[in-house]
Amino acid sequence: MSETPPIEPEQTAQESAIVREGAIQEVGPLSKRLTQDGFTHEFLGVDHLGVEILKVDRTVLIPFSTALYAYGFNYLQCQAGYDAGPGQDLVSMYHILKVDNNITQPEEVRVKVxxxxxxxxVPSVYWIWKTADWQERETYDMYGIIYDGHPNLKRLLMPEDWVGWPLRKDYISPDFYELQEAY
Structure with missing residues (x-):
């Protein structure tokens, strides 16, 4: 396995091509624009559809998301979470589209925190995209990610008194008989 070549001091990861698994991958146009406008992020590559995937620190999620909205990304199609593994990070991800009246193929971006x-x-993006409402609640319910500033952050699928976060990889399911005795 080859190592990523060092980036020259005058270059940033956003200004250079990204080398992943031996293949050179150009930074996407949206990532370049965000960098030019001073928004800190990391280009993670593109998915199988060619959609840019950007990593953002939680402290800049709101200004970053506001910039995306100002660029025309007006529809949060999907907000979800996942567990990177026991002892590893939890990830809140956003699939955002630029939807116009006469567009056949909307521009898309994926953002991961x-x-x-x-x-x-992580701050709630509900105040930017209202579609985040129930999606953030579901992610909270299943993974325990707290969306600061959400207007109604409470469990959506599990009972309010449920202990734990069922989709975390380190979650231990209660014994069936324990559940039976509880009801």
Whole structure:
């Protein structure tokens, strides 16, 4: 396996081609624009559809998301979470589209925010995209990611008194008989 060549001091990861697994991958046009406008992020590559994937720190998620909205990304198609593995980060991800009246193929971007398990708090994007409402609640319910500023952050699928976060990889399911005795 080859190592990533060092980036020259005058270059940043955003200004150069990204080398992943031996293949050179150009930074996408949206990532370049965000960098030019001063928004800190990391280009993670593109998915199988060619959609740019950007990693953002939770402290800049709101200004970053506001910039995307100002660029015309007006529809949060999907907000979800996943567990990168026991002891690893939890991830809050956003699939955002630029939807116009006469567009046949909307422009898309995926944004990921990696959160430590011990403090999985990220600002809510509900105030930018209202479609985040129930999606953030579901992610909270299943992974325990807290969306700071969400107007109604409570469990959506599990009972309010449920202990734990069922889709975390380190979650231990209660014994069936324990559940039976509880009801």
């Amino acid at each position: 990696f959160l430590p398990r011990e403090n999985p708090v």
